[in-house]
Amino acid sequence: MLNQKQPNTFRLVQLTDLHLLAGPKEKYRGKNTRASFLKSLKLAGRLNPDLLLLTGDLAEDQQEATYTWLYQQLEASGLAWQWLAGNHDQPAVMAKFSPVNFHQQTQDWQLLGLNSHLAGATQGRLDKQQLRLIEQALNNPKPLLIALHHPPVEVGSQWKDALALQNAEDFWELLKDQPQAKLVVFGHVHQAFSCYKHHSLNLATPATSIQFTANTNKFSVNASAPAALRLIRLKPEGQFSSRLIHYE
């Protein structure tokens, strides 16, 4: 059963790319993103997560009122949650409500949330402080899940790959010889994607808002692709499983 807790398993649910707007009826590319987010939040609650993780592009309009509304929904859900900043976010405004970095220990894993927001850019970057957080986490031998907004790998769409993590080589330089770096989880690409690089399974999750067409040279929206969230089960000894749950 999807929603059943199993002993010694930490359940993480990822939501990403909400693109919320301050006006309750405003639409992002033709979609009421508040309504689609609320659907995902309800479904996430039914999955009994130990942590709800939002991997950026939360407020399309970057307005404090939008973060206020989102914060209220997350708090009202009763779930433990963390959020990360995307290129469409304002980390300084988000930080008034909740940190935009985290490093959490579970019984068998450690979870590291990074801030890849680069002011004024669509691309992302991990500054020295963020890279230092990775180094510090690697001092702990526990299996490591890293979450960030921008992909540190190419996903097969020229236009999107040009807007990914600028300094992915710095990221992989730290992780390439680290078998404990088991999972890298991100958003930004508004589509499902997975690949292995070095020791890490890299996973992108569809947006709660709208989806982009996969494997294209130019930007296009895939209006028929459903929204999704991702359930990751983190188990002892570095074992894990992951699945997408589509909800539209």
Ligand SMILES: [Fe+2]
């Ligand atoms: Fe996005």
